[in-house]
């Protein structure tokens with residue numbers, strides 16, 4: 549059983565994916581971490597993020613053991629990730645790892661931008677999570693503020709809009725809702741309410 553969760557930055561897809569995976573007893577993969585890790589390693593080697601050769605070499609040798617790096621969760625890593633994510637060969641190099649992860653028993657939940665459209669077009673359940681840019685910026689701002697990052701809300705909103713545009717406009721695997729995905733707008737939903745709504749959608753889809 550494969551559950552595909554896609555959506556823009558700070559829509560709540562990661563939180564939802566983890567809650568669903570715990571609930572269902574499935575493995576969970578935050579695929580944004582793959583792109584974040586590629587960008588981190590390209591920069592660490594001293595190459596430009598736009599350099600396709602460096603990025604592809606890193607993507608081919610990516611070590612999943614090194615995804616659990618707190619640095620990867622930051623806003624800068626997300627921006628850097630969206631630059632290497634535009635390189636088609638990088639996306640291709642990361643496909644087999646994601647697909648193998650998705651196929652494990654008893655099931656897997658993957659979240660990202662192109663899980664329902666490209667990585668797992670045959671996923672049993674596809675949910676496209678969204679929220680207004682202002683709500684998403686407010687959420688990201690609260691996270692950063694709690695960490696004492698000293699960043700302005702307006703800056704966070706501008707970053708969210710810029711990353712949305714970069715992800716939606718790219719030629720390969722753009723952020724898009726699969727034709728057979730179910731839409732979940734979390735703008736006015738708490739984490740708990742979004743989880744309950746998603747469980748309802750899944751039950752409706754697979755009839756359990």
Ligand code: CDP
Pocket residue numbers: 555556557558559560561562563564687688691734737738739740742
């Ligand atoms: O993975 P993604 O970037 O889509 O978002 P996330 O990391 O799951 O959520 C971003 C922030 O919004 C986190 O601090 C969540 O706790 C919060 N959130 C929320 O306030 N309400 C929701 N319904 C979902 C997430």
Ligand code: CDP
Pocket residue numbers: 555556557558559562579580581583584626627629630631633659660661662663711715
């Ligand atoms: O949590 P948030 O939505 O802010 O970011 P993320 O899911 O960690 O993704 C970071 C960046 O990686 C995104 O802005 C995309 O450019 C890229 N990404 C992608 O292209 N495809 C995926 N399946 C996941 C992430």
